[in-house]
Amino acid sequence: MHEESKQTIESPLNQWWLAKNGEAEGPLSYQEISDGLKSKRISSADYAYSSGGKEWKPLSAWSELESGPEESGLQSPPTPPVDSYPIEPLLTNPRLPAMANWICIYTLQISPWLWCLYTFSEIISGTALKEKAPLMGVEALAMIISMLVSLGVTLSLFIGGIRLRALSRSGPNIIILSIVVATAAHLLLSLGVMVIIAMTDQNNFASKSVSVELIDYFVFLVALCEGAFLLTSLFWLRRNARFLPLS
Template identity: 80%
Template sequence: MHEESNKTIECPQSQWWLAKNGEAEGPLSHQEISDALKANRISSVDYAYSSAEKQWKPLSNWDEFETGAEESALQHPPTLPVDSYHIEPLITNPRLPAMANWICIYTLQISPWLWCLYTASEMISGTTLDENAPLVGVEALAMFVTILVSLGVTISLFIGGARLRALSRSGPTIIMLSIVFAIAVHLLLFLGMMVVITMTDQNNFASKTVAVELIDFFVGIVGLCESAFLLTAFFWLRRNARYLPLS
C-alpha cells in the first residue's frame, strides 16, 4: 500500500492537446494553455483533450480554465489611478531650465496681476500735482500713457512667455525686446516727470493721506523687485537663449 501511494504521488500531471486545423497539437502543459489564453492566441471555443479524462471538450467546459486563465484573458484591464496620468504644467515646460521656467511664470501669470496692481494704485493715488496746478494735465497725460505702455508691454511679455513655454525660438526675442522697450519708455516718462516737478511750485503739490503713501511705498518696492527681475531675465536670456531646446 505504501508503494502504491508513492506511485500515485509521483504520477506526472495531466497533459493536454489542442485541436488546431484538424490536427492535435501537443502535448501541452496547463501553464502553456493558460498563457496562450491570456495572450489571445487561442479561444475558449477551441477543443482540448486531457490525458486524465481522455475526452475532447471546448476549453470553456474545462474547470481548469473556466475561472482562471479564461477570465483573465477576457476581462478588461482595471482603471488606472488618477495620479498615474501625465498632467502637463500650464505655465512651465519640463524641458526648460529653472530660470526659463521662472520667466514663463512671470510673463504668463505674475505680470498681468502686477499691471492690475499698478493701475489700481495709480487710480487710488491720483496725480502728484494739485488739480489747480498749471501742469496737472501733463502729469495726467503721462499717467495715461504709462498705463497704456504697461498694458502693451504686459501683452507682449505674455505672448513671449507663451512662445517660450512652447519652445519657440521667437519667445526669448519677444521678451527681450519688450523689456528694452518698457525700460526705455519708463525712463523717458520718469525724466519728463522730474522736469515737470522741478518746474512746479511747492504749493501746487497735492496732499496725500498716510494710507495712500503706504500704498505708494509698497508699489514702489514691488516695482523695484520687478525691475531687478526683468534685468536679470534680460541678461540671462541674452546669454543662454541659444542653448535652450527651441525650434
C-alpha cells in the same frame, strides 16, 4: 561561479530602458533595475522595455524581473507609450531650465496681476499736482501714456511667455524686446516726472493721506523687485537663449 553569474547580469546583451518624461532612459542592466526597485528609486508602475521584448509595459508586468535576466539580441526600443508622458503644468515646460520656467511664470501669471496692481494704485493715489496746477494736464497725460505702455508691454510679455513655454524660438526675442521697450519707456517717463517736479511750485502739490503714501511705498518696492527680475531675465536670455531646446 559567482564571477560568472555577475558577468551574466552585467552583460551588454541584457538591456532595459525606462520611460521617463516621454523619453527612453537607458540602456540599463537587470541589476540596475533590480536595485532601483529595491531602493524605490524606480517604481513598479514605470513603463519599461527589454531588448528581448516587443512592447513597452509596466515593470510589474515583466516576468523576467521575477525569474531573472535572460540574454537576448541587441535592439533599440520603440517610442515610449503615451501613458508614460507626464501631465504638463500650465505655466512651465519640463524641457526648459529653472530660470526659463520662472520667466514663463512671471510673463504668464505675475506680470498681468502686477499691471492690475499698478493701475489700481495710480487710480487710488491720483495725480501728484492739484487740479488747478499749470502742469496738471501734462501729468495726467503722462499717467495715461504710462498705463497704455505698460499694458502693451504686459501683453507682449504674455505672448512671449506663451511662445517660450511652447519652445518657440521667437519667445525669448519677444520677451527681450518687451523688456528693452519697458525699460526705455520707464526711463523717459521718470525723466519727464523729474522735469515736471522741477518746474512746479511746491504749493501746487496735492497732499496725500498716510494710507495712500503706504500704498505708494509698497508699489515702489514691488516695482523695484520686478525691475531687478526683468533685468536679470534680460541678461540671462541674451546669454542662454541659444542653448535652449527651441525650434
